[in-house]
Amino acid sequence: MGEKTSRIALFAAVAIALTGCGQRANSPPADLAAATPTASSSVSLSTPPTTSPTASLSTSPTAPPSPSPSAPAGAPPDATALEAAYERVITRVLPSIVQITTDNGLGSGIVYDRAGHIVTNAHVVGNANRFQVTLATGGAPRTAKLVESFGLGDLAVIKVDKPEGLTPAVFGDSRKLRVGQIVLAMGNPLGLSGSVTNGIISALGRTVSESDDEGSPGATITGAIQTSAAINPGNSGGALVNLAGEVIGIPTLAALNPELGGGPAPGIGFAIPSNVVTDIAAQIIQDGKVTNTHRAALGVTVQTVIGVDGRPVGVGVVRVSKGSGAEKAGIKSGDVLISINNVRISDTQSLSEVLATLNPGDQATVQILRPDGSTSTITIVLGELPSS
Known part of the structure; x- marks a missing residue:
């Protein structure tokens, strides 16, 4: 409303900035040193290395059997089960994650249905009407067009011209989330397609506000999910996923610490809850616009x-x-x-x-x-x- 006077704000000591407006297409990639690892760690998409068994001088027939080839030698059973859970979730959800490219940059999106609708952030699409969409699993880029952008909630829906072979994601119920749940963030940070980071749900019900410059709609997001999963430029519009393989949020914001000169505040990111996403997306797909903002x-x-x-x-x-x-x-x-x-x-x-x-x-x-x-x-x- 009125002049663009509002600026980045979160509590007294932390500023919020857009993390997924993506890199500018005509500018060099963001300094990788700025994307320092946070408390959350990256999940490698490659096969985890296994420890080569060391030849034993003992010939005791009671020696324990060798570990399974699918798990690192000596890995605790709980760790092996968690690793297997990560792998199952990534295999299930990653085909539903796309990279969205515009003339000004790139971001991420989630396949919403078999008709070719893709949900993302409004600040990812910006003022563009046509896009190139690439699946995280590869393949030729597909053209897409804007259906509608909802700046107030920083959400948008685009639709690919050829939806054949797309895999819709499964959206979970964000009302059932609990602090401490393990989550994975999937997207294209710094242009690295199909990247996955992990963390936990750090808090629920946050109210955070975006900057209203650099193409951002300046949205205020209520009920935001705070997560320690690393979120970097390019992640915006991607998926925050639980270990059941359900999308429970869209990563949208990361915190900047003014005391670090505006550098990243480690382990503090925010996602729009899935129930908000599905409500707004359904309105746009059905009516071509948002008919009930709930604001x-x-x-x-x-x-x-x-x-x-x-x-x-x-x-x-x-x-x-x-x-x-x-x-x-x-x-x-x-x-x-x-x-x-x-x-x-x-x-x-x-x-x-x-x-x-x-x-x-x-x-x-x-x-x-x-x-x-x-x-x-x-x-x-x-x-x-x-x-x-």
Whole structure:
């Protein structure tokens, strides 16, 4: 809404940046040193090396049998079972992961159905309408076109012209996720097609906001999944997968640490929950657009108000939509929003984050600073934020 004044924000000490706008097609690959390994480790797609058995001087007939050729010698049974689980998941899901290439860069996507629909991030498709899609398992690139992009939720659906042979992914129920679950992130980080990293679900229900520059839609994502699985540029739009082989999220953001000069904050990435993905994708495929954003709105156009010290002090109302909850409650152009439900509002970013936690039809208590210096507290019935 209004001017692009919101910027990267997450809590007090961590900034959020897009990780999967991908590399610029006309620029050199990102410095690999910037993609330092995090607490999560990469899962190799090659066959794990086995330890050559050492010749034993003992001829005791009670010596234990040699380990299975499919597992490293001396590997604990639990580790062997976990390794086998990783291999099964990768074999099952990787054929559903694609690389999406535009004139400006690349990202990842997930095959949604046999009709050729592919779901990805809105910031991956950017302003493009035509794409080249390559399967992680190889083969010639396929052309695809944009169906619809939903910038508010940073989701988009494209459709390949020739869907023959595509393998749709299985989407899981993100309501059943638990902190501590092992997950794999699949995509094309730094242009390395079909890469897989592993980690855990670190937290659930995060509210994170994107930057609104460099082609990003500046979305605020609610209920985000925080994961320690490494997410790097090119991963965006790919799959966050559980050990049942179900897609439970779309990796979208990674954290940057201002204390490291904006460098990556190890082991902190965010994914859009699968239930949100399937809801928005289904609307786009059926209706050609998002008909229900599930996002609350005041019905105003706003901009951040800066105080004499150069710091944001509130959100100024530029325009009030006719018939909106704001108009009915008496909000007028020139008013400054100070708080909603006793949560301080300092800028448009904080306003978006508070509204993202509410639903259309909810009542919200809003404190307002009037142009004459007086303050008032009013109750507003929230409307629905339109998709564009």
